[in-house]
Amino acid sequence: MTTDIQATHHGSQDEHHGIGHVIPAPVLIAVFLALIVLTVITVAASYLPLGEFEIWVAMGIATAKAALVAAYFMHLRYDNPLNAILFIFCLLFVALFVGFVLMDADQYRSDLIEMHSPMN
Amino acid sequence: MNQTALSSESESGASHADHDHSPFFAHHFESPQQQFDAGKLGMWLFLITEILFFSGLFVAYAVFRARHPEVFADAHLYLDKSLGTVNTVVLLFSSLTMAWAVRCAQLNQQRGLIVCLTTTLACASLFLGIKAIEYAHKWDSGIFWAGMYQPLADYHGDHGLSPFLIGLSVPALLALVIFAVAAVLAYARRARQQLIVFGGLALTSLAFFVGVGCAKAVPVVVDAMVGGDHDQATVVSVEGGRTESVQEGSEDAEQPPDEAPETGPTGFSPAGIFFSIYFAMTGVHAIHILAGMGVIAWLLVRSVRGDFTPTYFGPVDYVGLYWHLVDLVWIFLFPLLYLIQ
Numbered sequence: 505m506t507t508d509i510q511a512t513h514h515g516s517q518d519e520h521h522g523i524g525h526v527i528p529a530p531v532l533i534a535v536f537l538a539l540i541v542l543t544v545i546t547v548a549a550s551y552l553p554l555g556e557f558e559i560w561v562a563m564g565i566a567t568a569k570a571a572l573v574a575a576y577f578m579h580l581r582y583d584n585p586l587n588a589i590l591f592i593f594c595l596l597f598v599a600l601f602v603g604f605v606l607m608d609a610d611q612y613r614s615d616l617i618e619m620h621s622p623m624n
Numbered sequence: 625m626n627q628t629a630l631s632s633e634s635e636s637g638a639s640h641a642d643h644d645h646s647p648f649f650a651h652h653f654e655s656p657q658q659q660f661d662a663g664k665l666g667m668w669l670f671l672i673t674e675i676l677f678f679s680g681l682f683v684a685y686a687v688f689r690a691r692h693p694e695v696f697a698d699a700h701l702y703l704d705k706s707l708g709t710v711n712t713v714v715l716l717f718s719s720l721t722m723a724w725a726v727r728c729a730q731l732n733q734q735r736g737l738i739v740c741l742t743t744t745l746a747c748a749s750l751f752l753g754i755k756a757i758e759y760a761h762k763w764d765s766g767i768f769w770a771g772m773y774q775p776l777a778d779y780h781g782d783h784g785l786s787p788f789l790i791g792l793s794v795p796a797l798l799a800l801v802i803f804a805v806a807a808v809l810a811y812a813r814r815a816r817q818q819l820i821v822f823g824g825l826a827l828t829s830l831a832f833f834v835g836v837g838c839a840k841a842v843p844v845v846v847d848a849m850v851g852g853d854h855d856q857a858t859v860v861s862v863e864g865g866r867t868e869s870v871q872e873g874s875e876d877a878e879q880p881p882d883e884a885p886e887t888g889p890t891g892f893s894p895a896g897i898f899f900s901i902y903f904a905m906t907g908v909h910a911i912h913i914l915a916g917m918g919v920i921a922w923l924l925v926r927s928v929r930g931d932f933t934p935t936y937f938g939p940v941d942y943v944g945l946y947w948h949l950v951d952l953v954w955i956f957l958f959p960l961l962y963l964i965q
Contacts (some may be wrong), residue, residue, distance in 0.1 A: 508664065522934025524941065526730045536720040544714050547705065549961035562959035569955045577723040577948045579941075584661060587668045588827045594672040598679040601684055609687045 526581035535576045542569050656935040667942040671949050674912075678953050681905045685960060688894075688901060695894045697965055702767060703902075704758060706846050707839055708962035711754050712954065714835075718747030719951040722944045725923075729937035734930060737940070741924045741965035742824040745946065746831040748917045749796070753835020755910055760789035762899070769903050773896030793836065802830035817928045824924055828917070905957055912950045919943045 546565040554561055575581040580588045646656065653659035689696050725740035762768075764786045768777040803826035810818035892900075923943055926932065932940055 522730055522732075522937070523660050524730060524937075526727055529724075529727070532723055532727070536716065539716045540713060541708065543716065546959055548965060549707050550705070550959070552649060556883055559964055562963055563956075564958050566956050570952050573719060573948050573952055573955065577719050577951075578945055583664075587664065590665075590668050590672060594675050596684075598675060601676075601679055602683055605683050605795070606690060609690050 510600070525579060527579070529577060531576060535572050538572055540568055542572075646933055648931065648936045659833060660826075660938050660941070663938045663942055664945075667945050671945060674949055676944075678908070681901070682956070682960075683907065685901050685905065688897060692894045692898075695898045697896075698715055698960070699898055699902075702899075703962045704760070704761075704843065705962050706842050707754055707758055708958055710838065710842055711751050712958050714751050714949050716745050717742045718751070718946055721747065722920075722947045726937065726941050726944045729927070729932045729940045730934055732934050734927065734932075737927045738824070738924065741920055741927060742827060745824065745828040745917055745924065747922050748913050748920070749828045749831035750835040750838070750909060752913060753796070753832040753837075753841040755835075755906070756789060756792040756832070757836055757839035760786045760792060762786040766900055768896075769900040770896035771894040773893060773899060775895075785848060789836070793832070796829050800833075803829055818873050820928050821925050825921060831941035867935055877879070896906060905961065909950065912953070916943070916947050916950055919946070943965060 542565050546562055549561050549565070552560070574591065580591065649656055650659055653662065721740045721743040725737055725744065728734075728736035728740055766774045768774075803822050805824035807819055807826050810816075810822055920943060923940055926939065
């Protein structure tokens with residue numbers, strides 16, 4: 505099934521008859537330029553007084569960059585969807601990990617045993 | 625599934641007799657496509673373990689940031705934003721050339737593949753050169769991980785050669801000498817393939833020193849543009865770190881620095897723990913860069929030998945995935961460590 509779809513994909517590529525999807529050169533260049541622009545934006549945003557929103561802006565831009573790299577440079581957009589599903593499930597587990605630890609971090613009482621706090 | 629796989633194999637066999645029997649096509653796979661997909665799935669599973677591994681470091685960062693936001697408010701003063709930005713661009717460019725290398729392999733552009741892999745290697749080396757300056761600059765001013773964290777108040781920018789920088793440059797210098805000699809010998813023996821490989825690796829080693837030079841030049845250029853308060857900023861930041869640790873916990877600040885490691889967990893200043901996290905995250909990332917350089921060098925040898933064809937380029941693609949993952953980690957490290965105030 506997937507082989508059929510990929511075979512028709514290959515038909516549209518002039519020079520290529522092998523396996524996998526070939527990313528057109530303009531797409532690679534466009535993705536790279538988008539990544540550079542996002543880098544400039546995130547550096548510029550770091551000079552703005554955004555207060556508490558700063559981390560969300562920075563992480564939002566980083567996530568957009570990561571999505572571009574994953575979708576195009578890592579071929580996930582054109583690949584067998586199984587790889588993308590694995591990747592997304594992994595990120596869900598990372599979110600669980602970070603989320604639960606952060607929920608717990610505020611519960612910690614460093615003054616419970618005097619002078620024995622690991623993080624002061 | 626079986627039928628389609630077989631039919632696609634016979635179809636490619638008809639149109640491409642020369643590529644079909646790649647010596648690297650393993651007999652237990654039905655088709656090169658299946659071999660490629662299987663390898664790629666395995667690589668993705670490995671990358672997932674890598675993401676989960678790095679997420680432990682990100683959790684350490686998040687917990688420490690949640691408990692000590694004031695340390696992070698000052699941390700950006702220690703880290704050079706312009707060098708971080710340059711390194712981000714270098715790494716993004718190396719990702720582009722790596723993705724392009726995969727494209728070249730798929731299109732049977734052998735020369736392009738070699739050029740792209742060498743460029744990727746050189747960018748990785750450039751990245752490490754800039755990183756070496758950043759590390760040496762911190763170590764010169766006494767900024768180490770928590771157990772050795774003794775920032776010097778009288779440190780005034782970099783004058784002359786730092787012993788730490790020399791130490792970090794020795795492996796690159798050795799590599800440069802060895803690969804340059806090997807390239808000259810290969811040239812004398814008219815061994816073209818060896819000349820390309822050793823020449824590429826010598827270029828890669830040289831790129832480390834280009835990175836060192838760039839990192840030395842960037843603050844000068846930034847000073848010229850902004851107005852030359854770079855050195856002052858360094859001094860202020862170091863003093864800021866001191867006053868901050870006084871406010872943090874008076875028992876930390878009053879201890880002589882050399883006793884700090886003996887006082888157990890409570891003896892570490894929060895700023896020191898921030899730099900423990902900084903060195904652990906960027907250091908593990910740098911180790912991944914080094915490992916990536918090792919496998920890309922292996923790809924370079926194989927591509928010079930002509931192993932990769934449009935029906936067999938799996939290794940290029942898998943190493944590419946790994947390289948992009950290293951880039952992804954840096955995409956998150958850069959704003960978290962350098963930009964957030």
